[in-house]
Structures are given as C-alpha cells and as structure tokens.
Amino acid sequence: MSSVKLTNIVKRFGTFTAVHRTSLEIPEGAFVTLLGPSGCGKTTTLRMIAGLLDPSEGEIGIGGKRMNDVPIHKRNLGLVFQNYALFPHKTVAENVAFGLKYRDVSKADIARRVNDALDLVQLPQVGDRYPKALSGGQQQRIALARAIVIEPDVLLLDEPLSALDANLREDMRVELKRIQDRIGVTTVFVTHDQSEALAMSDQIVVMSDGRVEQVGPPEEVYNTPASEFVANFLGASNILSARCTERTGDSVVLEVPLFGRLAIPVAKAPNLTREGPAKLVLRAEKLHVAPRGRPADGVVSIDATIETVDYQGQAVRYFLRVGDTQLQAINMIDERPFAEGAEIALHVRPQDCAALPEG
C-alpha cells in the first residue's frame, strides 16, 4: 500500500495534448476517482500511473519513489480493465495465480492465496473453469481477484463496471467498495459515471479536456462545484446568469433576473471573490415544485408552468418554464406528480444555491 504523487505531468500524443500540466496527490489507502467524459484524459492519467504510457513531462511517484523509469512489471500494481482482460486460454485459478508465479511464492502458498482471493470475491467454486464460461460480472470479479492477490501497492481500476448491466453494476459497486475497505489498498478508479464516483470515492478528481476541474470529497464536489462544467457533469443543474452586487463576511449577494436578490453563504461561493458578473448554480433537486401560496420563511418563491413531466417512480423530473427560461427540477414524490401544464410555484432556499464567477 502506497501513496501516489503526480507532479506536473503532461502527456502529448504528437501535437495533441491529452493531459495538460497536472499535479495530484493520492494518500495511502484512499479511494480516489478520476471522473470525466470520454476523452478527458482520465484513462491516459491512469495508464501513466500504471506504466503503460510514459508521461511527456513531469514525475510519477509511488510510495515516495520516482517511478518514471520503472517498467510496469516492476511497479507492483493491480490493474483491472473495462473488458476484464482475463487470459482466455487459462483457467480461472491459473488467471488468479498468474502474478504470483513471478513472485517468490511457494506452490502451496499460491494455491492458498488463490483460494483466499476467490473467496474474497465470493466465487470460490469456479477455479477450474475457463473465463468464457462465466458471466460478465463473474469475470470482472475474477479480474479483481487476479489484481489483488499479488497484494499490489496501488489498485488501478479502468472503468471496471462499465461493461456490466445496470443492476449488476450497482451490486458490483457495493462489492468493490467492500473489498477495497477490507484490504485497504490505495485505489485509483476511472469512470465517467457520476453516481459510481459519488458512491465510492474518498476523493473525486473531476477532469475535462485534459485538465483537472476540481478535486474534493464527493459532497464538496457535488454541493459546491468549482466550475460550470462540474456543476453540469455531476447531477442536473440549472445555471443562470447573475450579478454579484455585495460581499459581506458570511454571505454573497447575487442579483438574479428570475429570483431577484439572493444572499448565498460564502462557503457556497468560494471562488467568487469579486463583484460583477457571476453564475448561479441551482441543483435540480433543490428546486421544489409546490402549489401556489405563501412560501415558508426563508424560501424564495417564483411562479412557473410545468412543461414536461418525466415520471421515474420514486422521483419525478419536471421541465418548467418561467418566462423565456426553462428550468428543471427533480423532486421526490409520495403519490402523484403535478400534471403537465399546471401553474405552480417554485421554491428554493438561498443556502441551497451555489455561485461561480463568470467565465
């Protein structure tokens, strides 16, 4: 188990820069997720840590040692791929034992450790089978067992759940987190799925176009996005043009065309340091659709019309129109959602809003 430290790494492919100058510290034992859309540089970053790609510039350190010139087979890493990458010509047990053959492990110990690893991923009975005889979810568990049986310093997971279907993906998510907690290995997880990132990570690194947009624990990244990109990528947000007119000790006052004056806690607008143009970030699930009438104290209310209702069972997504502006709101519901075309009120509490500087 080791920490990972990236210092000013850059990766260029010809004239294309896949990863711009990035520094990142991953503490020992942490579960860190690189989150972003495809092409954002997250997999490239992972492959540089793994040693499958050499950084064009900068330094990669694992456990305090410079790793740039250490070949992949000497880095002692566990690597899990989206497509499992199990050896099709070897049995499950041979797959799991593969890494142990290159370490000084006796035959009896190999057998014992392979069994332990298969127990850990809850597939103790499949050692004699070939990978093709297993389902996708089972194959991915074997791939995980193969990666952790060597007791790697760092576990690198490249979209390991993306090839699985939705229900299985959620089960595997819980399972993966349980195993990681149990062995406590430093883990770097790459995904484009925000719910995986939010559910599993100690820290999320949001990337876009080869740059790190924000680093922080899930709640922080979710509640206080540092950029418009982050606000849009994690969950559904409404982003409105606003104007910062006043900064006091603990709040920031925004003038928002639809809502009027909103006083937002400073903690929700850490990057908004100057008065002037700004952006208001309204999370879709913080906008509450209610019958018209007097709102409670401390709640800002505006009138809106429901355009579209997207019913999802325990929740409902409304597309609302306020003048020329379309907003979306995601609300939990007990019984029936409001009907399309209903004239309703839209409630929001200023402390649930976040603000960003313009641009």
Next chain:
Amino acid sequence: MSVEAREARQPWILLSPALSAVGLLLFVPLGFILVYSFWLRTASGADQVGFYLDNWRAALSDPFYRDILLNTLKIAAITTGICALMGYPAAYFIARARGNKAILLLLLMLPFWISYIIRTMSWINILGVSGALNSAMLWLGIVDTPVQMLYNEPSVILGLVHFLLPFMILNVFVSLEGIDTNLEAAANSLGATRWQSFVQVTLPLSLPGLAAGGLLCFVLGAGTYITPMVLGGPSNAMFANLVYEAIITQLNWPLGSALSLMLLAVLGALVLIYNRYLGMAQLMKGLG
C-alpha cells in the same frame, strides 16, 4: 409449407450457388480423374477403358515414387518451418504497428500482383551464374569464377519460402489482431516481462493462426511443381512434377491421375491428422 420447413430449407437455398460451383468444378472433375486412374495406357498410345489396377500398383509399389513423395513432404516441412520463423515476427510487427498497418498489408499483398511464375523466375536473375549476386561478388573480387547457387534443394526451398511467406504472415497477423492488447498489459502489470507475457499469453493465443498458416504453407508447398521446375535441378523433382510429367509430357493420363490422387490422399490424411492431434478445434474452443 410450415415455418419450420421454410427455415430448414433456407440454409440450403443460400448455400446452393457455392455448393453447385464446388460440385461441378471440384467433385465432378475429381470423379473423372478417379475413373481415369483405372484405365490403362497402351503401347499404341491409346487409353484402354476398363478397370485396371496397374497404375495404382505402380504408384504404390515403385520406390522411385515413394522417395520423391517423402522428399516432397520433407521440403514442404522445411519450408513451413522457415515460413513460421520468418513470418511470425513480421506478422507481429504489422499487428503492433501504429497507424500505417494498411500500407504494410498492401506491401505484403504487392507480390501477388505479379505472376507466381515470374516471381519464381526472378531468382534466376539474382542467383544465376550471370545474376546480380554473382556479378557483385566477381566485381568485389570475392570469387574468381561465378558460383552456381541455383538448381539445388536450398534454391527450391528459397523459392517456396518466397511464394508462401505472405500466406503465413497473413494468417498469423489475423490471429494477432484478434488478441486484446490489454491482455499483455494485464500480464505486464502482474509482473511478467514483455518476453514472458509474449510466451505466456500472446504466443499461445496466436497458435491457431500459426497452425492455419502452417497447414496452408505445407499443403501449397507440397503441391507445387513450378518452383522445383524453375529453381530445382534434375534430382529436386517434387511429387507434383511427376504428375505434370506423366500427363503433359508422356500423355499418360491414367498414371498421372493415379499419382495425383495419391498426393491428394496423402495431403488429405495429413490435414486430418493435423486437425486431430494439433487440435485446432480445441485451440479455437478456448477462445470461444
């Protein structure tokens, strides 16, 4: 007609053009050849129709034919081995090349644009007594008189390798292309060096391609008569040369038919044994 009956007929309807082509162009002529092989060529030069076993008796008992058959199989085997050793690295290089794979494959196919006979004859201009290599060696003073490098077994094998190498490379290339590159990455991450991961993962997974390429090289090599005719000497005749000799030169169709069926039977048996023991099907099963 029921749906089931229609569905059962469909594959046969779709296969019928191919089946009739194979039937008319392969099995019917083979039938003629089989019938011919039991006729007898008489001293007058006319074929005597009937059921005579003389041709078969000669083909199966004469040590002359047996020795040439064994020599043919030996030359085909050596050629196949050389093709495998030379072709695998080339195929690996093309499969792992970045970007310009299409050009490399085009270069590989380029020789097919020139007739096989012309390609074979080109070696005369290179290795012949007044060929390029001898001229260069004379000019450099390495030798005083031209060296005869043609018309021996090595020159036949050289010509066959030249002819068959692309078949080997293509077969191995296709199987290497089908191997997920993440497999090698996974092996490396688990502690295997590049060579170890090649031996443990890539090589076994590419064996079906190597086996298919090997079979193709062997069968094509064992059935050729042009290469030994152009590049071989009198003692380098291969079995197909005997067939050519019997049918074209001596006009002895019955004997030529028996000899060609004999070669077909030997190669067919080898293919079956190959399939059974090298277990191509078994290898394929592992790959799903």
